Amino acid sequence: MSAKILSIEDDHFISEMYTQALLDAGYQVDNCATGATATEMIQNGDYDLILLDIFLPEKTGIEIVNELRDKQLLSDSKIIIMTNYMQDDISRSQLEALVDGYLIKANVVPSKLVEYVSQMLGQTGA
Amino acid sequence: MTELQKVRNQTGYVLIGFGVIVVCLTFLSWAIVNSWFNLEGTAAIVASIGLTLVATTGLALALEALIARPLLYLSRFISHIASDKPLDDNAIPDHRFGHDLVKESIKTLTGFVQRVEQSTTITTARAQVATDAFERLNQPFIALNNQQRIIASNNAARQLLGRDTLSGELLHEVLPITVDHESFLSPWINDCQETVVSADCSWLDSRFTNRDRQEYVFETHASFTRNEDNGLETVLLLIDVTDQHQADELKVDFAAMAAHELRSPITVIRGYLDVFETKLRDKFEPEEQAYIDKLKVSADQLNGFISNTLNVSRLDKGELTLHPEAHDWQPIVEETASNLQLRAEIYGKQLTLAMPDELPQVMVDPSSIAEVITNFVDNAIKYSKTSNQIAIEVSVDSSGWVQTTVTDTGIGIPANLVGKLFTKYYRSHRSKDNVGGSGIGLYLSKAIVDQHRGKIWAQSVEGQGSTFGFSLPPLKEAQQLLDTSNQVPGDRGHHGWIKNHSLYRR
Numbered sequence: 295m296s297a298k299i300l301s302i303e304d305d306h307f308i309s310e311m312y313t314q315a316l317l318d319a320g321y322q323v324d325n326c327a328t329g330a331t332a333t334e335m336i337q338n339g340d341y342d343l344i345l346l347d348i349f350l351p352e353k354t355g356i357e358i359v360n361e362l363r364d365k366q367l368l369s370d371s372k373i374i375i376m377t378n379y380m381q382d383d384i385s386r387s388q389l390e391a392l393v394d395g396y397l398i399k400a401n402v403v404p405s406k407l408v409e410y411v412s413q414m415l416g417q418t419g420a
Numbered sequence: 421m422t423e424l425q426k427v428r429n430q431t432g433y434v435l436i437g438f439g440v441i442v443v444c445l446t447f448l449s450w451a452i453v454n455s456w457f458n459l460e461g462t463a464a465i466v467a468s469i470g471l472t473l474v475a476t477t478g479l480a481l482a483l484e485a486l487i488a489r490p491l492l493y494l495s496r497f498i499s500h501i502a503s504d505k506p507l508d509d510n511a512i513p514d515h516r517f518g519h520d521l522v523k524e525s526i527k528t529l530t531g532f533v534q535r536v537e538q539s540t541t542i543t544t545a546r547a548q549v550a551t552d553a554f555e556r557l558n559q560p561f562i563a564l565n566n567q568q569r570i571i572a573s574n575n576a577a578r579q580l581l582g583r584d585t586l587s588g589e590l591l592h593e594v595l596p597i598t599v600d601h602e603s604f605l606s607p608w609i610n611d612c613q614e615t616v617v618s619a620d621c622s623w624l625d626s627r628f629t630n631r632d633r634q635e636y637v638f639e640t641h642a643s644f645t646r647n648e649d650n651g652l653e654t655v656l657l658l659i660d661v662t663d664q665h666q667a668d669e670l671k672v673d674f675a676a677m678a679a680h681e682l683r684s685p686i687t688v689i690r691g692y693l694d695v696f697e698t699k700l701r702d703k704f705e706p707e708e709q710a711y712i713d714k715l716k717v718s719a720d721q722l723n724g725f726i727s728n729t730l731n732v733s734r735l736d737k738g739e740l741t742l743h744p745e746a747h748d749w750q751p752i753v754e755e756t757a758s759n760l761q762l763r764a765e766i767y768g769k770q771l772t773l774a775m776p777d778e779l780p781q782v783m784v785d786p787s788s789i790a791e792v793i794t795n796f797v798d799n800a801i802k803y804s805k806t807s808n809q810i811a812i813e814v815s816v817d818s819s820g821w822v823q824t825t826v827t828d829t830g831i832g833i834p835a836n837l838v839g840k841l842f843t844k845y846y847r848s849h850r851s852k853d854n855v856g857g858s859g860i861g862l863y864l865s866k867a868i869v870d871q872h873r874g875k876i877w878a879q880s881v882e883g884q885g886s887t888f889g890f891s892l893p894p895l896k897e898a899q900q901l902l903d904t905s906n907q908v909p910g911d912r913g914h915h916g917w918i919k920n921h922s923l924y925r926r
């Protein structure tokens with residue numbers, strides 16, 4: 295059974311591009327565009343990996359991470375932060391301590407993302 | 421013998437002398453009475469005593485007029501001066517005995533005192549003008565003695581430091597002003613005290629946060645003239661340039677904001693070019709593939725420029741912090757060279773890589789150090805118009821440091837300009853006319869190599885080409901050189917943290 299991934303991204307073009315690449319690689323992919331929906335979907339779905347943008351409507355990615363960790367909703371889900379914004383060093387370090395990876399979207403083309411995801415999950419989607 | 425004892429002795433001699441004179445006068449009177457007036461017995465004694473009294477009184481009056489009275493007038497005159505009363509002509513008495521010397525002396529003294537008074541009045545007036553001027557100066561002014569204690573300050577300085585008075589305060593306690601987060605004034609003054617008689621210095625970007633946590637940026641100008649006494653030694657003038665700096669920082673912030681905004685579209689452009697290539701690679705005609713390649717290279721260059729801009733913005737704000745970790749050097753160089761291969765090909769260059777089979781591990785922040793190689797190769801592409809060869813070479817020098825160089829055989833750089841290449845916004849003489857460039861790539865590269873505690877350099881012969889290189893300390897030495905407190909915590913292994921350099925990119 296292929297791994298299940300949730301892509302939380304409010305930029306439609308970017309979301310579509312990554313989602314399609316992951317689907318093509320054989321993963322099951324859900325996506326959402328707002329922070330509030332994201333929390334609800336994570337609670338109801340059993341995701342192996344969450345790709346999380348930081349600046350989202352309604353709730354930021356950092357707030358989502360803190361909420362999930364506080365409520366212990368993540369179980370074995372891994373989280374990769376996907377952002378194009380740089381954090382200052384302190385908030386970046388704090389964030390990195392809570393997640394499993396941190397990617398700058400502009401540097402990660404879809405094929406590279408598939409490579410990273412496969413590496414992180416220890417399996418390919420197919 | 422003290423002066424008082426001397427005076428006592430001299431007074432004793434005078435009294436003895438006066439007594440001798442009186443005795444002599446008594447004998448003289450006795451002789452006169454006997455010989456001239458033929459008086460004897462009681463009459464002779466009375467007559468001689470009377471004569472002696474008359475002579476003594478005359479002598480005393482003469483002494484009083486010649487010595488005691490001038491001294492009295494001098495005493496009165498001095499009292500006039502001491503009492504700070506205005507001098508008038510009556511202070512100089514009309515002497516019955518015409519003591520010209522005393523009179524002239526008092527006149528001379530009077531003139532002198534009047535001149536001193538005038539001079540003091542002028543000096544006081546000048547000091548008041550200077551004090552008023554400093555008080556009216558709207559920039560902080562502070563004067564220090566050789567203990568670095570404040571001996572004078574103006575209103576702007578007191579307002580800045582939030583105090584009614586600053587006199588006697590130690591400079592470093594009341595004015596913790598810094599350059600690059602380090603105090604500089606006291607060390608400079610200490611250095612001056614040890615090495616020079618006088619010196620001037622200016623710091624154009626010094627920072628101070630006041631009691632209300634308001635941050636100021638000052639140009640600090642200091643002038644030192646050694647003074648062994650407790651008087652004026654150092655003067656400080658602080659010129660508030662906070663507004664100008666805020667404007668500059670806004671420009672930097674704007675550049676960063678604009679670069680951030682560019683990242684979303686460039687993500688999509690690079691992403692769909694990647695999709696194109698993945699899905700349609702076999703369907704492209706060679707010509708169409710060439711178009712895609714050019715698009716890819718251009719998008720990568722734009723992405724690199726955006727990254728450089730953001731990193732320079734962070735560097736200028738003191739926020740560019742890298743996190744070197746132990747890595748094998750070969751795969752990083754190979755991947756970087758591989759990523760640059762297409763770029764070189766598009767511009768008609770042949771990019772070669774030469775590396776020994778074995779290399780020591782290095783402490784690097786992979787994505788950042790890869791940017792240095794990318795910047796070097798980009799430069800080589802731009803400045804090797806007549807040449808097609810660009811060589812990346814890796815070697816280990818005699819100290820065990822891992823050295824990476826990028827060499828072109830292009831137009832080269834004049835020797836006198838090589839030293840300027842790593843300064844911000846510097847663009848080579850050749851690039852001003854015919855090659856584009858922002859002048860931030862090498863500036864950023866130097867900052868990145870510095871943060872790795874490495875060395876960066878450029879060698880060039882005009883007309884023959886250039887070599888840009890950097891060397892990194894081997895692992896053990898690097899670990900000693902680097903502040904391990906700045907490392908990323910090493911507890912992510914069990915999270916399955918992806919060890920791919922793009923993940924660490926800031």
